[in-house]
Amino acid sequence: MEFKKVCIVTRYSSMLARDIANIVADLIIDKGSDVYTIAPLSLNSSHVLSNEDMLKEEKMDLVIAIGGDGTALRAVRWIDGLAPVFSIRIKGSRGVLADINTDTIHEAIDMIYANKFYVDERMRIHAISNEESQPALNEIMISKASTLVTPTYNIELDDYSIKEKMDGLIISTPIGSSGYSYSLGGPIMHEQLNALIITPIASINRFPILIVPELDIKIKVNEESMIFADGQYNLKVDSNEIIRIKRHPRNAKFLRIRKRGLTHLAKLGY
Structure with a gap:
């Protein structure tokens, strides 16, 4: 699977999410992909789209959501099942949709571009x-x-x-x-x-x-x-x-680099 176009979505008004997004953008550009964002978010060498509807028009290969479950839900809604979402959880966020936290970003990006992942579909x-x-x-x-x-x-x-x-x-x-x-x-x-x-x-x-x-x-x-x-x-x-x-006629798609267990129970502290 090729990732020519990758969009990065971050938690609203979070400087931490923005800083992490710049790191991710640099890693992705080094892999040869084009990075896209949605205004007002602008990152290192990113192509800025005026609104979320343009995500479908530009035919993204991957959307990376940086924040918590709320950010991932926005990304899923915007891409509407046309491309997978990879969710990164930042410090202070909880949820069940994220695949990794910020400690393993470099390793995760390497695995994604080495095609060491699977696409996990979920009913909407x-x-x-x-x-x-x-x-x-x-x-x-x-x-x-x-x-x-x-x-x-x-x-x-x-x-x-x-x-x-x-x-x-x-x-x-x-x-x-x-x-x-x-x-x-x-x-x-x-x-x-x-x-x-x-x-x-x-x-x-x-x-x-x-x-x-x-x-x-x-x-x-x-x-x-x-x-x-x-x-x-x-x-x-x-x-x-x-x-x-x-x-819904189209499932949500998540890009996963590791198998998931009973993540709901982990979220609840069990």
């Missing part, structure tokens, strides 16, 4: 409402737009209909199972499973957490609501507007 989902799609790697959260009422959620699962009053709903992927869903009592799932976790938020009748196969889920809320994708992007939805949650 997306929420579709009024012909607008919000993709997510970790989870989709639907919550009430107003604090004055408790909405009624109508959920259709494989021709089975559920009606419940609650503040919100989280639909999580296995890789996102240690995030918001876990904080509400959800289980930890192995990353390689093709399943979804449906976690209620403040259910009036203590609606249970469900683990279901990856299937199309249809949701309708009787009040105005908000859709949040990976906690970073949101979309307002009118009352009784149908929200469909389904598997």
